[in-house]
Amino acid sequence: MTDPSTFDGRAGARSLELFERASQHIPGGVNSPVRAFSSVGGQPPFIRRAHGCTLETEDGASLIDYVCTWGPALLGHGRLEVVEAVCTAARNGLSFGACAAAEGEFAALICATVPSMRDGMVRLVNSGTEATMSALRLARGFTGKNKIIKCDGGYHGHADLLLVAAGSGAATLGIPGSAGVPEGAVRDTLTVPFNDVAAMAEVLAAHRGDVAAIIVEPIAGNMGCIPPAPGYLEALRTLATEHEAVLIFDEVMTGFRVALGGAQERFGVTPDLTCLGKIVGGGLPVGAYGGRRDIMSTVAPLGPVYQAGTLSGNPLGVAAGLKTLQILIEEDPYDALEQRTAALVKGLQDASASHDIPAQLAHVGPMFGLFFTARPVANYDDAKTSDLERFSRWHAGMLERGVYLAPSQFEAGFLSTAHDEGTIECTVAAAAQVFENL
């Protein structure tokens, strides 16, 4: 499927020139740091077009895309019905800053789909960061408590209170994980290792009566791909209820991806609030948070928790998200996505094993990860035992052979409905060659 003459996806002369130009006026040449190749070396190829599961670089290479714009492109790039819905909406006006019919339709569809919102409400915002930040303010406003608990290695966007890189093991009081975050902003952020029920119970007990919310990625996707241990999410549900803390599933990555109703549908555990982003906007900047009606009724203008947005619920984002959701409901692609991802992961597993390369592979639906370590990976400390130097060579080798993977060991990979069997076979064949030289 990929033309062998255009295999090499590394940055060529044109990309290097564009990177140079961008770097003069954009910090690091990128508008989001994950796009830089700092952790794998080299420079990023520039993309001029994307279609289906393919990216076309400014140097003329075609790449099989496993980043899928970091998740949103579940239906592949440039899905015609979605593009048409956006064009139609655009012709009627780019933004009203006033009420429009499609917002209610979109909200109803989201609520019908996501279990925790079924009898509840949802508010649209413009990014995943806004969704988590707003959900936490709401949890604090609703409970009248201040402390929040997150997992070590869990990413919930770049709001001050969530930028905490705490020590491993026992929970520690928050230490800012970025310059510019005042200690006060993270004083009430507590962290525990992912998949560790005892640690969560301990922190809740130590701060009894003070914890407003537990926020968790139900499948960790920002430290690689780490599924929840059996019973983990159920235990969080029980603990949150017991301590009257709001349980927030950050499904910005997993929502509409691992099942139509997200990880909460897949694992049968219902949080109090859910954060959405990525797929919910069908490729445009949309986020959402919602859940229990009593909690959501605390949001302005119904209640005292303020949260707003000039472009929130804008017609283009709503059109793209609504059409994407309608297609997912109609086509129900989840079994096919599961099978293809399983085939990819098995192919990578076999190829790594046959070359004696220690690797931990995991996938949940069309979300997958590969760690170069012999240690089973259940949390961030395990993930950090990965051989990062080997990952860099793996990444460069795959790119050279026309496969575009996220430029970091600690990111998940994504399939779309446009990745067919042939795509998977090409990828596994490329991987077998790369493993040979790792």
Ligand SMILES: *Cc1c(COP(=O)(O)O)cnc(C)c1O
């Ligand atoms: C991407 C992501 C976010 C942040 O979303 P943005 O739209 O980048 O602000 C938050 N939480 C999770 C789990 C994510 O994967």
